[in-house]
Amino acid sequence: MTDETVLIVQADTADTSLGWATLGDRRWRCAVGAGGIREDKVEGDSATPVGEFPLRRIYYRNDLVVLPKVALPARPISEHDGWCDDPRSPSYNKLVHIPNEWGAEKMWREDGLYDLVVVVGYNDDPPEGEWGSAIFLHIARDDYAGTQGCVAFSRNDLLELLPLLTRETRLRVLSHAADEQAAPPSEEDERAKQFEDFDEKDW
Numbered sequence: 001m002t003d004e005t006v007l008i009v010q011a012d013t014a015d016t017s018l019g020w021a022t023l024g025d026r027r028w029r030c031a032v033g034a035g036g037i038r039e040d041k042v043e044g045d046s047a048t049p050v051g052e053f054p055l056r057r058i059y060y061r062n063d064l065v066v067l068p069k070v071a072l073p074a075r076p077i078s079e080h081d082g083w084c085d086d087p088r089s090p091s092y093n094k095l096v097h098i099p100n101e102w103g104a105e106k107m108w109r110e111d112g113l114y115d116l117v118v119v120v121g122y123n124d125d126p127p128e129g130e131w132g133s134a135i136f137l138h139i140a141r142d143d144y145a146g147t148q149g150c151v152a153f154s155r156n157d158l159l160e161l162l163p164l165l166t167r168e169t170r171l172r173v174l175s176h177a178a179d180e181q182a183a184p185p186s187e188e189d190e191r192a193k194q195f196e197d198f199d200e201k202d203w
Helices: 155-164 187-197
Strands: 006-011 018-023 026-031 051-060 074-076 081-084 095-097 104-106 116-120 136-139 151-153 170-173
Touching (some): 116 155, 136 155, 151 155
Antiparallel strands (some): 006 018, 051 116, 051 170, 116 136
16 A cells, blocks of 8 residues: 555654644644544544555535545535434444434534544444444534544645545544654564565574
8 A cells, every 4th residue: 555545644742732734745734632642542532544445435515615636535514414423323433314213423514514524444343342433524613622533624735635535545543643653563563574575594
């Protein structure tokens, strides 16, 4: 997988929700979860999950946004669209019609944050337990305030980014902040690397 197919997100520091997203040689300011970036994300913690995830599809407000040409599947948001965030529901972490008997987040919002949404393939194949739901790329608040776990961009930056995303693109959220060094390889990792480098000629 090349740099052109991996959207890398990294927070500036461990105690801020500001970060940068990089795709190839392009870079955009972004906001991450108000609860930080976590490997043990759960529903409701406002954290952005660590890991590498596919991008599923785009939802957008066609009454407010002219969508550029995109490679990902896309469809307009309707006033009765919601995203189920209730772990008890059989539709947990899926698009649903609202109102319904389960808890769901409204997709049709008045604050503009969901005028453009890219669904991240986190905890959706299949959804399990309470590991979190509704992880999106979406529009940031003007002050880049921390999100509920999503990665948020300015409207113009997200519009610039969308045409660059394909079915092969992956979102990679790094566990360490930009002002921290990545954790050194463990002894187990080193032993595995030595085994990979081993050649039968060494016998």
